[in-house]
Amino acid sequence: MDFDYSPRQREWMARLGAFMDVHVYPAEALYAEQLDAMAANGLPWKAIPVMEELKTKAKAAGLWNLFLNDSPHGAGLTNLEYSPLAEMMGRVIWSPEVFNCTAPDTGNMEILERYGTEEQQDRWLKPLLAGEIRSGFGMTEPGVASSDATNIRTTIVRDGDDYVINGRKWWTSGSLHPHCRLLIIMGVTNPDGERHRRQSQILVPIDTPGVTIVRPLSSFGFGEVPFGHSEILLDNVRVPATNMLLGENRGFEIAQGRLGPGRIHHCMRSIGAAERALELMCRRLTSRRAFGKSLHEHSVWEQRIADARINIDMCRLLTLNAADKMDKLGNKLARTEIGEIKVAAPRMALKVIDDAIQAFGAAGVGPDTLLPKMFVMQRELRIGDGPDEVHCRSLARAELAKYLAAEVA
Template sequence: MDFEYSDKTKELMARLNRFMDEHIYPNEKTYDAQMAAFRAQGNPWQVPQILEDLKPKAKAEGLWNLFLPESELGGGLTNMEYAPLCEIMGRVGWASEVFNCSAPDTGNMEVLERYGSERHKKEYLVPLLAGEMRSAYLMTEPDVASSDATNVSTRIERDGNEYVINGRKWWSSGVGDPRCKIAVVMGKTDPKADTYRQQSQILVPLDAPGVKVVRMLPVFGYDDAPHGHAEVILENVRVPAENLLLGEGRGFEISQGRLGPGRIHHCMRTIGVAERALELMVKRLLTREAFGKKIAEHSVWEERVARARIDIEMARLLTLKAAYMMDTVGNKVARAEIAMIKVAAPNVALKIIDDAIQAHGGGGVTTDFGLAKMYSGMRTLRLADGPDEVHARTIAKLEFKKYSNKVRAAAE
């Protein structure tokens, strides 16, 4: 494995860093001010103008749709090449949208590219790639343990030339955005089929009759507007039969194709979050004094900063290894590495953010420095796209498999 970035990646990193320095970091307060104004008006579910102002600039710089490997529609980058770019975007929570590289759209665009019909691509993929609309992914349900996706109970039943959908979903990220027009929904088409052939995935326009947004779910009190996470009822929702993706019973197949890249993208951005938290922590420690010397000079903080740097470097290398394997041997063979980094990255970031909060004292738990918001996002990521326990189970099962034959042979 060679983790040296290609010349193409280095050039894109330089351009992206320049864009962040010139347009993203200077406008963090602008974004916050525009969102504060919406909240003061009583409706935070609006798009800050600064986002729309910056998108044409990103397009003009050639920093648009950098994901979608092996596709003429995307940036043509491998997962390995995309990793450091995604990390840079992750340093600011809303930055990835400026480059049309934000979740869940990236995962949904990959689904449409791989499994959608020509109509699906024309009607949904093209406007998503153009940044003209947003999308959502509806899988998790409040009434079952959705960490085991075989429990998902939403019904998708054929009725002539249509499918009828009934169920309740939650943590449907992106539904709060007024530009969100389409959702990929997972549910059961045949409860009597083999366990992993019961589920299917289907495209559901959010303005279809019977789609009802019950509420937007807060995360530690944050509404995450204008993106948001919704609880949604699907009541006798009818969509054309051709909206079914790939075919009945192929929901798990689609999920594996979608979640591999989705998980690794989250981890890439998480490294950026951890780097930003470490930067904020170090700057704070170097500019505050306590008990007659800079806080940075107290040995406990030397230990915490050193550990943060070590953990970030380890997490970055594991992210790159997973990306490299996805590119070279495929997502299925790389499932252990994907699972490992999905557990490691959020936990690394959480520890660093927690230390950064401590370094900021009481200010750390306010909204003044953005650390509390960072923490809420990273804590959620330990659940999103599969909780830590599920990924740990995958890792352990693969580890047991390595030695089971040897143990059995020794016993015999």
């Protein structure tokens, strides 16, 4: 792998960086103001005006659907080429939506493009690609250990020309967004089948009778406005059989195709969040004095800054390596590298953000900095898209297999 950014990457980085400097960073205060006003009014949430304005500008600038590779609908970037762009977006928590590059829509668009029928793509993929609607993804359930997705209990039962869905989902990402129109639901279609051939994924319009938003879910007290995680009850929800994705009992196949890119996109953004936190920390440390000298002159802070720089750079290289393997070998053969960075990046970002909070003192835990929300989002990532323990289990088994095979031989 060439460790230098290509001319093509540099061109895209310059374009995106200029847009961030001119439009996104200056809008942070206004976005926060409009967000707070909307949150104070309670449900239903509405679109944030400045976000809609920024989307229009980003689309006009050709900075749209950058995450899609091997696709006529995207910018034609590889995973490796997209990596530094996602990192730049990660510096502002909400900015991926500006460029139509935010979860869960990114994964849902990839699902529909890879596995959707022409009819499904016409109805759902096209408006998602245009940013006209948003979507949710329902896999996790409150009644089971969802770290093992084979535990899923939601049922999808064929009834004539329809499927009937019953179950309860939670942490259904994107489901409360004011533009959400579609849910992709994973459930059991063949309870007696082989362990990974029991589940399917199906398209459920959010306004289908029987779909009930039970409650919005907050994370560490943050209401996730306007991203909208919720608990959802599916009570005899009936959808046409043509809403089935790819075919019955292929849910895990779809999930693996979805989660590989989704995981690494999160990791790319984690690098950006850590860089922003390090920047905020350094600015704070060089602007405040305690015990007769600047804060940055105290040795403990020199150590923390150095650790942050080392760990951010290490994780960036791990991310680029995983992206490169995905491009060259495919997502399945790059699963070890994806698992490594999925564990490493949020852990690293949490540490850097935590040190930045410490540098700000009481202000670091209050409402006047980005740090608390940044911390919460990185903490969520140690669970989302597979908890650390699951990835570490896979990594350890892959490593041990080398030695166990040698012993057998």
